[in-house]
Amino acid sequence: MRMDVDVLIVGAGPAGLALGIDLARRGVDALVVERGETLAPGSRGKGLQPRTMEVYEDLGVLDHILAAGGPYPVGMVWADGEQVGEHAMFDPMEDGEEGCRFTVPWMVPQWRNQEILLARLTELGGTVAFGREVLRLEQDTEGVTAHFRSGGPVRARYAVAADGGRSAVRRALGIEMRGETLDPDAALVADVRIPGLDRTWWHLFPPSGPDSGFLALCPLAGTDHFQLVARLPEGTDPDLSPDGVRKLVAARTHLAPEAVTEVLWSSDFRPRAALADRFREGRVFLAGDAAHVHSPAGGQGLNTSVQDAYNLGWKLGAVLSGRAPEALLDTYEEERRPVAEHVLGISTAIHRDEARRGASTRQLGLDYRRSSLSEETRENPGPPAAGDRFPDLTVDGVRLFDRLRGPDWTLLTLADGVFLVRPDGYVGWAGATQDGLGAYRARVGLDGSSPSRRPGTDAFRP
Incomplete structure (x- = not known):
């Protein structure tokens, strides 16, 4: 049967757009479909962790992300209209965390993040079709056919569900999402304008009584908006109207209702x-919130979603080009589901005030050491080991990330070993010499391709 596209991506959130970019730069014919008529509004996930910033640099959007955002402010705690203390939102870098250009999360409202990703996708020749709600999928041995509420069907070799926590595709596939509600109370989130409120601080208003609740106002970098987050009393129906938001602010802060000039x-x-039972059903993959749903407390959901896309993109590209066997796609769930499960534990612990935002939330230490794609042949491996993220090092005045950037494998020969680095920046194979490298390449299906050796890459001697 004729294929309309190689890959159909359902959902134009950060995961879907990042995957579209990664595939487009590899020459893969992919289509992103979005049921909404526009990109989703709202600040939602506003924090980009250091590892995601590295991913964005490779995808070609970092400069725009840096220009659109800024660092997080320090928290200011209020009580009875008085400032009563500061609160550091993130722990500083620890020993052993070096090797990264970025040390703290970078704040960009999600709506702006998505705009930047969409612009990059368009620049690369990619497409998003809005107003395309998937009703059902049909699979066979050759591909996937998607049927929509409006418009004709689309036939693709593979499909990726990146359509959020209430994923229609996941439900259609019959994949269960198992987990727990972390809080019986609802929460309200809004983007508001409050002229005159000091934007130096992330304003924190703890509960003032048994009938009150927590409220925070965070200035959104790159805008004149604040993100409002408030916990609502149990059994309360959220009033999302502008007047309802104004009344909530007035009830829990020293601000008058009219201080909120716009919602x-x-x-x-x-x-x-919650975590999906599996991340793949035949030729359909789950990514982002469709596969895992987090508390927003740890700032992990959006970042884990983008890194799902970064893991899956190079594997789809390699298989579709014929350079790797289809078995490579099995490693997507093998690698990403354990990571998602681990990160969910971190998010939940932070939500329950059992952990701090620090090294674990920056996501630099996440690894694939137990992956079948990771092979360590040294007797006494020092960091990085096979499966680790390769650090952002400068050797003889040359930044190695500049050598790693791009959609290919890269072979690095350094004084402490030989490293075959995957397209997503993780070490696939490591050895004291190149002995055994050929066998690894044959095992993972790289015999038909050559790792990139950009000028000088294999000659560095720190």
Whole structure:
């Protein structure tokens, strides 16, 4: 049967757009479909962790992300209209965390993040079709056919569900999402304008009584907006109207209702932690919130979603080009599901005030050491080991990340070993010499391709 595209991506959130970019730069014919008529509004996930910033640099959007955002402010705690203390939101870098250009999360409202990703996708020749709601999928041995509420069907070799925590595709596939509601109370989130409120601080208003609740106002970098987050009393129906938001601010802060001059967007949610039973069904893959749902407390959900896309993109590209066997796609779930499960534990612990935002939330230490793609042949491996993220090092004045950037494998020969680095920046194979490298390449299906050796890459001697 004729294929309309190689890959159909359902959902134009950060995961879907990042995957579209990664595939487009590899020459893969992919189509992103989105049921909404536009990109989703609202600040939602606003924090980009250091590892995601590295991914964005490779995808070609970092400069725009840096220009659009800024660092997080320090928290200022209020009580009875008085400032009573500061609160550091993130722990500083620890020993052993060196090797990264970025040390703290970078704040960019999600709506702006998505705009930047969409612009990059368009620049690379990619497409997003809006107003295309998937009703059902049909699979066979050759591909996937998607049927929509409006418009004709689309036939693809593979499909990726990146359509959020309530994923219609996941439900259609019959994949269970198991987890727990972390808080019985609903929460309200909104983007508001409050002229005159000091943007130096992330304003924190703890509960002032048994009938009150927590409220925070975070200045959104790159805008004149604040993100409002408030916990609502149990059994309360959120009032998402502008007047409802104004009344909530007035009830829990020293601000008058009219201080909120505009409510640009509002929504409600119940914090939940859940994980899909599997990340693949035949030729359909789950990515992002369709595969795992986090409490927003740890700033992990969006970042884990983008890194799902970064893991899956190079594997789809290699298989579709014929350079790797289809078995390579099995390693997507093998690698990403354990990571998602681990990160969910971190998010939940932070939500329950059992952990701090620090080294574990920066996501630099996440690894694939137990993956079948990771092979360590040294007797006494020092960091990085096979399966680790390769650090952002400068050798003889040359930044190695500049050598690693791009969609290919890269062979690095350094004084402490030989490293075959995957397209997503993780070490696939490591050895004291190149002995055994050929066998690894044959095992993982790289015999038909050559790792990139950009000028000088294999000659560095720190």
